[in-house]
Amino acid sequence: MNYEPFKPAFGLSNRHFQTLYSALFVKDVYIKTEIEQFELDDGDFLECYWHNRDKTNQEKPIVVLFHGLAGSYKSAYIQGIMQALGHEGFSVVLMHFRGCADKQNRLPRAYHSGDTDDAKLLFAHLQKSYPNVTLFAVGYSLGGNMLLKMLGEFGNSSPLTAAVSVSAPMQLEVVANQMNRGFSKFYQAYLLEDLKKSLLQKYKLHDMKSFINIDEDSVKKLKIFWEFDDAYTAPIHGFNSAKDYYAKSSAKQFLNNIQTDTLIIQALDDPFMTPEVLPNDGEYSHKVELEIHAHGGHVGFVGGTFLNPKFYLEERIISYFKQFI
Numbered sequence: 132m133n134y135e136p137f138k139p140a141f142g143l144s145n146r147h148f149q150t151l152y153s154a155l156f157v158k159d160v161y162i163k164t165e166i167e168q169f170e171l172d173d174g175d176f177l178e179c180y181w182h183n184r185d186k187t188n189q190e191k192p193i194v195v196l197f198h199g200l201a202g203s204y205k206s207a208y209i210q211g212i213m214q215a216l217g218h219e220g221f222s223v224v225l226m227h228f229r230g231c232a233d234k235q236n237r238l239p240r241a242y243h244s245g246d247t248d249d250a251k252l253l254f255a256h257l258q259k260s261y262p263n264v265t266l267f268a269v270g271y272s273l274g275g276n277m278l279l280k281m282l283g284e285f286g287n288s289s290p291l292t293a294a295v296s297v298s299a300p301m302q303l304e305v306v307a308n309q310m311n312r313g314f315s316k317f318y319q320a321y322l323l324e325d326l327k328k329s330l331l332q333k334y335k336l337h338d339m340k341s342f343i344n345i346d347e348d349s350v351k352k353l354k355i356f357w358e359f360d361d362a363y364t365a366p367i368h369g370f371n372s373a374k375d376y377y378a379k380s381s382a383k384q385f386l387n388n389i390q391t392d393t394l395i396i397q398a399l400d401d402p403f404m405t406p407e408v409l410p411n412d413g414e415y416s417h418k419v420e421l422e423i424h425a426h427g428g429h430v431g432f433v434g435g436t437f438l439n440p441k442f443y444l445e446e447r448i449i450s451y452f453k454q455f456i
Contacts, residue, residue, distance in 0.1 A: 137398075137424040137443045140435050146400035147314060149428025152440070153207035160210040162217075167224075169253060175240075177249060178232035180204045180225040183217035192265040192456060193257060196225040197250065197274025199298075199430065201325040203231050208271060208430050208444070215445040221267075221452070226253055228274075230329060239337045240367045241329065244273045244303055245380025247281035254290045267452050268294045271430050272403070275299030275395075276382045282393060283385025293392040293455045295448050298401055298430045301386075302408040303377035307356045315402050318429075323359060327351065330363055343367055383408065386415035394420045394451050396444065398427030422447075 143149055165181040185191055194216050198209055204225055216223045228242035229249070242249075257266060268291055270278030275296035282289060300306035310319040327350055333339050334347050343366050353359045360373035370376035395415075399406055415421060424432070427443070435441035 134422055134447070137427050137432050138434055139426045140433050140437055140440060142437055143433055144426055146398075146402045146426070146428045146431075149398070149400070149426065149431030149433055150318075150402055151428075152431060152433045153211070153442075157207040157211070157440075159205070159207075160214055162204070162210055162213050164204065164213075169226075169256065171249060171252060173238065175229060175236050175238045176234075177229065177253065178227045178234060179253070180227070180232070182213045182223045182225075183220075184222050184224070189261060189263050191220065191222050192267060192452070193222045193224060193261060194267040194269060194452070195250075195253070195257070196223060197268065197270040197278055198225065198227070198231065199272030199274055200244075201231070201322050202271065202274070203227060211442055212269065212445055212448065215442075215449060219449050219453075222264075224257075226250060235329075235332055235336065239333055239339060239342050241333075241364075243364050243368055243376065243380060244276045244300065245280055245376070245382075246368070247277055247284060250277065250281055258290050265292045265456065266290055267292060267455075269297070269448055270294070270299065271297045272300065276301060276303070276380070279382035279389070279393070279395070280380065280385045282391050283382070283388040285391065286388050287390045289391040291391050293394075293452060295394045295396065295451060296382075297396045297444060297448075298398065298403070298427075299382060299395065300404055300408060301381060301383040301410070302404075303381045304374065305407050306404045307360070307373070307377060309402075309404050311355050311357075318403065319356060320354075323353065323356070326359060327353060383410055383414065386410050386419055389416045389418050392418055392420075392455065394422060394447075396422045396424070396427075396432075396447065398424050398429070398432070400426055401429045403429045 167179040169177040230236040432443040
């Protein structure tokens with residue numbers, strides 16, 4: 132072990148306190164951003180939010196951020212890492228998945244855990260625009276799974292110098308099952324409300340019933356991820372079923388192909404998943420550093436004290452990237 136084990140703040144060792152603390156108690160941070168609308172080959176677009184961008188400095192390292200399911204620039208963990216990286220002299224760009232910022236995306240489709248094509252186009256754009264810049268990436272939750280899968284697909288052709296994945300659901304079927312148990316049902320219900328709201332908006336712009344063969348009332352009745360992914364995520368993105376989507380999009384099977392220096396941070400008490408999602412020895416390449424903590428919840432890792440918190444993830448991510456500069 133070449134890292135300090137995370138120590139939760141006193142009174143916050145519970146997995147749910149760790150997971151919910153930032154959302155409930157961390158105030159929004161004003162982050163000065165510049166918005167770039169990045170056009171995609173299929174006629175859709177991404178909203179990319181830049182922080183600490185310096186167009187005159189063609190050598191300042193850039194960190195690309197990928198948020199989690201239903202996340203955005205409004206998410207506390209995104210605001211925190213953008214601010215922290217900016218203070219350390221990095222340029223930061225948050226790639227919102229389709230429709231996750233302030234604008235509805237143009238197409239009937241949305242995004243999913245294994246959708247690496249958009250991120251690959253963005254990295255190609257960054258390489259062309261900033262040919263001398265060191266590129267890093269951080270992915271949280273769904274964004275972490277996508278990032279790890281993409282790194283495996285890149286293999287030796289990766290444009291990134293290093294990457295960090297946090298709380299990634301590396302085995303999606305395990306996670307979908309876990310989210311339907313106990314208190315985890317609370318998180319599932321909360322996230323599904325956001326997903327269904329976004330999907331229902333698409334019915335105002337497209338003949339969605341012709342694409343996925345269910346009406347708006349049926350969408351409102353979807354109660355679990357399995358149902359939502361069977362009804363929408365899988366068919367709209369070319370999968371045969373939710374099970375097919377989970378099998379093909381899970382990052383765990385791609386870890387042995389990663390040739391980019393990569394740090395994976397996971398907590399054993401993550402309420403979104405079980406330890407079954409973690410790779411065993413021999414299931415990840417020598418370029419991958421697996422950092423497993425007893426506590427931390429899901430994208431939590433709140434240390435310090437309740438009133439004076441310290442956010443382990445921000446410190447750990449920055450220290451990891453600094454060794455490559």
